[in-house]
Amino acid sequence: MPGKRLVIMTGLMAVCMVFHMTLGTRGSWDFVLPFRGTKLAALLLVAVAVSTSTLLFQTVARNRILTPSIMGFDALYVLIVTLSVFAIGAQSYGTLPPMVQFFLSLAIMVAASMLLFGTLLLHRKEDIVRMILTGIILGVLFRAVNSFVMRMIDPNEYSVIQTSSYARFSRIETDLLGISAVLVLITLALVWRMRHRLDVLALGREAAINLGEDPRRDTVQILLLIAVLVSVSTAFVGPVAFLGLLVTSLTHVITPTAHHAILLPSAALISAIALIGGQTLLEHGLALSTPLAVVIDSFGGILFLFLILKRART
Amino acid sequence: MITVSNLTHRIAGKDILHDISLQIPKGQITALIGPNGAGKSTLLSAIARLTPHQTGQIMVDELEVGTSASNTLAKRLSILPQVPEIAPRLSVAELIGFGRYPYHKGHPTKVDRQKTDEAIVLFELDELHSRPLDTLSGGQKQRALLAMTYAQDTEYMLLDEPLNNLDISTSRSLMQLLRRLAETRGRTVVIVLHDINYACSYADRIVTMKDGRIGRCGAPAKIVDAGMLQHVFSTQAEVHIVNGRPLIEV
Ligand SMILES: Nc1ncnc2c1ncn2[C@@H]1O[C@H](COP(=O)(O)OP(=O)(O)OP(=O)(O)O)[C@@H](O)[C@H]1O
Numbered sequence: 001m002p003g004k005r006l007v008i009m010t011g012l013m014a015v016c017m018v019f020h021m022t023l024g025t026r027g028s029w030d031f032v033l034p035f036r037g038t039k040l041a042a043l044l045l046v047a048v049a050v051s052t053s054t055l056l057f058q059t060v061a062r063n064r065i066l067t068p069s070i071m072g073f074d075a076l077y078v079l080i081v082t083l084s085v086f087a088i089g090a091q092s093y094g095t096l097p098p099m100v101q102f103f104l105s106l107a108i109m110v111a112a113s114m115l116l117f118g119t120l121l122l123h124r125k126e127d128i129v130r131m132i133l134t135g136i137i138l139g140v141l142f143r144a145v146n147s148f149v150m151r152m153i154d155p156n157e158y159s160v161i162q163t164s165s166y167a168r169f170s171r172i173e174t175d176l177l178g179i180s181a182v183l184v185l186i187t188l189a190l191v192w193r194m195r196h197r198l199d200v201l202a203l204g205r206e207a208a209i210n211l212g213e214d215p216r217r218d219t220v221q222i223l224l225l226i227a228v229l230v231s232v233s234t235a236f237v238g239p240v241a242f243l244g245l246l247v248t249s250l251t252h253v254i255t256p257t258a259h260h261a262i263l264l265p266s267a268a269l270i271s272a273i274a275l276i277g278g279q280t281l282l283e284h285g286l287a288l289s290t291p292l293a294v295v296i297d298s299f300g301g302i303l304f305l306f307l308i309l310k311r312a313r314t
Numbered sequence: 315m316i317t318v319s320n321l322t323h324r325i326a327g328k329d330i331l332h333d334i335s336l337q338i339p340k341g342q343i344t345a346l347i348g349p350n351g352a353g354k355s356t357l358l359s360a361i362a363r364l365t366p367h368q369t370g371q372i373m374v375d376e377l378e379v380g381t382s383a384s385n386t387l388a389k390r391l392s393i394l395p396q397v398p399e400i401a402p403r404l405s406v407a408e409l410i411g412f413g414r415y416p417y418h419k420g421h422p423t424k425v426d427r428q429k430t431d432e433a434i435v436l437f438e439l440d441e442l443h444s445r446p447l448d449t450l451s452g453g454q455k456q457r458a459l460l461a462m463t464y465a466q467d468t469e470y471m472l473l474d475e476p477l478n479n480l481d482i483s484t485s486r487s488l489m490q491l492l493r494r495l496a497e498t499r500g501r502t503v504v505i506v507l508h509d510i511n512y513a514c515s516y517a518d519r520i521v522t523m524k525d526g527r528i529g530r531c532g533a534p535a536k537i538v539d540a541g542m543l544q545h546v547f548s549t550q551a552e553v554h555i556v557n558g559r560p561l562i563e564v
Pocket residue numbers: 325326330348349350351352353354355356357396
């Protein structure tokens with residue numbers, strides 16, 4: 001049954017992609033195709049990066065409410081970009097090739113998230129409320145420091161980083177598309193190789209050890225992969241608070257299984273449908289000016305509240 | 315044989331396990347008994363590498379716990395913890411299937427499926443086999459977990475209070491199964507029991523524990539008497555000998 005649903009969702013995603021490429025086109029195809037194609041590729045990358053990083057995080061945290069963005073991963077990435085601009089100076093930062101900018105942030109991001117979230121997860125008490133609070137506090141802290149540092153940066157140079165601090169799907173910087181695609185594909189290949197190990201990790205630390213896995217080592221590896229995925233998606237579209245939660249919650253409803261071999265593609269498809277379909281619908285179907293990020297975060301936010309309240313009652 | 319030498323485990327400055335040396339012979343059922351908080355679960359966790367041990371050495375045959383590859387150990391020794399965490403949405407059959415993971419690493423073969431089915435039948439889980447774990451009763455859940463441990467098919471099995479939640483018939487079948495495994499397949503079972511009458515009836519050997527130390531060890535008939543109960547459990551209970559086996563009055 002999950003197989004059939006995956007096929008249906010693949011079809012749905014294909015339809016969304018076709019609409020995205022063709023709806024409301026004006027002017028020559030020579031221009032439209034590469035333009036929309038790049039944007040489509042970027043949306044796809046973001047969709048898969050968000051769904052995969054969220055699933056991975058929920059598996060190591062053994063929890064279906066926490067996500068990388070709720071734990072402050074993307075806020076951390078934004079902060080790192082801002083801090084780099086501040087440290088190097090906006091002028092010199094602006095002259096760095098985008099590739100260098102990106103890899104600089106990525107490297108710091110990997111190190112910082114290992115330190116922060118690694119400690120948090122490895123010394124975790126099985127106390128979900130505390131994890132949520134820690135995450136929210138970290139997120140608020142990163143955002144507060146971020147806006148503080150932004151204020152200290154010369155207002156003229158402000159625009160360099162302002163764009164990176166807010167979620168946006170309509171204007172996507174595509175300079176980094178090639179290298180990001182390579183990074184994400186490598187990461188996805190590694191995740192796919194781990195799919196059975198992820199199933200075992202989801203059983204819990206003791207069961208995983210009993211079955212011959214090493215949850216400590218795996219947690220570190222998975223955090224590394226999450227850091228790369230979050231960096232890519234945040235670099236493209238900025239922080240998206242609740243997309244991951246929305247996607248994984250739907251995934252567990254549409255394809256209820258413990259097998260990551262199904263969960264991973266299923267979540268990626270749902271995420272792609274939501275992003276590409278949603279963006280196309282907003283831009284061309286409804287001609288609405290509401291940004292997709294706002295829509296997704298509203299739904300996701302309500303879902304988050306619902307999940308927490310439901311949990312609080314049981 | 316499992317050999318524990320000079321194992322000390324300290325948490326927050328307090329010795330939970332105090333210089334423990336112990337040999338657990340192969341092909342036998344060894345019952346670990348002792349009052350709440352004696353350190354029984356901590357000892358099993360250390361042997362099964364769930365808690366890394368701080369000092370001392372633990373050997374399972376030629377494999378040293380802590381340095382041997384975890385996957386090799388997973389095919390030699392299994393543990394059923396006292397309070398296992400479980401994934402609530404997993405079905406019974408899926409859970410039991412995970413017992414085979416050390417062998418197939420996610421790609422189950424025919425043999426793996428056979429072993430899984432065998433465990434399902436043995437623990438009478440046929441009718442429950444596609445039920446999610448969180449819909450099971452306490453005893454049914456315990457049976458599913460035992461079936462998973464059985465499917466792991468290891469030479470050494472560490473069972474921490476496996477009779478929890480089981481009714482008398484299931485308890486007796488489990489103990490009889492363990493006896494068969496020990497006698498016909500040479501399996502080694504270390505089992506934490508609170509009902510000493512079960513230990514007396516089914517175990518080859520009893521190891522007593524108190525305050526993180528090993529006390530008297532030996533065949534049930536040799537060591538179970540009013541004096542031992544008084545000393546280890548600080549309780550006065552009469553012990554009768556019935557058919558050559560000690561029987562404790564409760
Ligand atoms: N993480 C911990 N922090 C502090 N003390 C601990 C910790 N884990 C275990 N202990 C203490 O170690 C002692 C031994 O615990 P253990 O679980 O091994 O006992 P047990 O013999 O299995 O008891 P029971 O029969 O109740 O299961 C107890 O006093 C317990 O409070």
